[in-house]
Amino acid sequence: GAVVSQHPSWxxxxxxxxxxxxxxxxxxxxxxxFWYRQxxxxxxxLMATSNEGSKATYEQGVEKDKFLINxxxxxxxxxxxTSAHPEDSSFYICSARASGxxxxxxxxxxxxxxxx
Amino acid sequence: xxxxxxxxxxxxxxxxxxxxxxxxxxNSAFQYFMWYRQYSRKGPELLMYTYSxxxxxxxxxxxxxxxxxxxxxxxxxxxxxxxxxxxxxxxxGFQKLVFGTGTRLLVSP
Numbered sequence: 001g002a003v004v005s006q007h008p009s010w011x012x013x014x015x016x017x018x019x020x021x022x023x024x025x026x027x028x029x030x031x032x033x034f035w036y037r038q039x040x041x042x043x044x045x046l047m048a049t050s051n052e053g054s055k056a057t058y059e060q061g062v063e064k065d066k067f068l069i070n071x072x073x074x075x076x077x078x079x080x081x082t083s084a085h086p087e088d089s090s091f092y093i094c095s096a097r098a099s100g101x102x103x104x105x106x107x108x109x110x111x112x113x114x115x116x
Numbered sequence: 117x118x119x120x121x122x123x124x125x126x127x128x129x130x131x132x133x134x135x136x137x138x139x140x141x142x143n144s145a146f147q148y149f150m151w152y153r154q155y156s157r158k159g160p161e162l163l164m165y166t167y168s169x170x171x172x173x174x175x176x177x178x179x180x181x182x183x184x185x186x187x188x189x190x191x192x193x194x195x196x197x198x199x200x201x202x203x204x205x206x207x208x209g210f211q212k213l214v215f216g217t218g219t220r221l222l223v224s225p
Contacts, residue, residue, distance in 0.1 A: 004159075034212065041124075043204060043217045044160070093159050103148040103208045107159035 003027055004096050006108035013084055013115055021079045021111045023094030029074040030096035034105065035067070038091040050077050074099065084115045119143055120207055122216030131225050135192040139205035139216045142186065148208035149181050151190045154218065155201045163203075164190070195223045 003026040013019050023033060032051050036044040048064075050056040050071035058064045066088075068080040077096075081088055091112050095105040122139045129135055137151075148167055152160035164179040166172045166188075172179045180189040188205055202218040 006159075032211075041220075043215045046212055049212060091157070095159075103150075104162065104165065105213060106162065107152075109159045110157065112157065 002098070002104075002106045004094065004106050004108040006094055006111050008111060009109060010112045011114070013113070015085055015115055016083055018080055018082045019084055019113060021081075021092055021094075021113075023077045023079070023096070023108055025075045025096040025098075025106070028096075029099045030077075031074065031099040032097045033071055033077040034095045034097075035069060035077075035079050036093045036095065038093060038110075040091075044093060047079075081113065084113070086115045089113055089115045118216075119209070119214045120205060120216040122205055123219055124217050126220040126222050128222045128224065129195055131195060131197060131223055133195050133223070135190075135195050135199070135221060135223075137190040137192075137203050137205075137219050137221070139188045140186055141188070141207050141214075143207070143209065143214075144183075144186065146207040146209060146214075149179070149188050150206040150208070150213070151177075151179055152204040152206060152215075153201045154204060160204055192221075195221075197223050197225050199223050 005024045007022045035047045047062045048056045048058045050069045056069035071077040093110040095107040120141045150165040151163045154160040169183045176193045178191040202220045204218040205216045206213040
């Protein structure tokens with residue numbers, strides 16, 4: 001149980017284009033989902049927290065107009081990187097917290113984004 | 117001062133050794149403490165979590181929390197090459213996890 005999937009697992013895009021990453025909780029309902037960014041050999045940096053049906057809460061320093069988050073259902077959240085640039089190349093990981101749980105988060109396998 | 121401090125390693129041990137991984141934290145409001153294992157280019161996998169002080173054991177893994185000194189530990193007995201990964205401690209802050217930088221563990225056969 002408690003499986004989170006991400007799609008795609010790896011994407012290459014050209015500078016200036018937009019990329020959408022999907023995060024799904026496969027066997028549980030997730031009221032809250034989180035998006036993280038991880039650079040090589042560094043820890044996870046929380047970008048934003050999204051609650052189903054409401055606007056995402058972004059961490060300080062994260063551009064909400066660049067990283068669009070939509071959490072339209074209890075099993076799906078999407079992150080869209082708009083007008084991507086090479087510095088946006090990174091490993092993006094989502095996690096989901098089950099409805100009714102106060103602390104356990106289950107992570108997806110991550111999406112590697114390369115912007116050329 | 118970072119909220120959660122962790123030695124990045126790498127920590128190299130021979131197969132069969134007992135491994136000790138440690139974190140310190142600064143926010144006394146933290147209540148839940150987790151250990152995640154992350155293989156290269158994969159998402160973190162929850163290994164163990166503890167609430168408040170004390171020990172928790174699961175197979176070869178033991179998690180220990182000492183709230184008086186704000187110190188959390190993960191012990192791995194009979195370490196295996198498959199344990200080679202980065203281990204992240206995380207503390208539950210208000211509505212979100214706060215991660216340490218992770219310790220890279222290398223277990224050689």
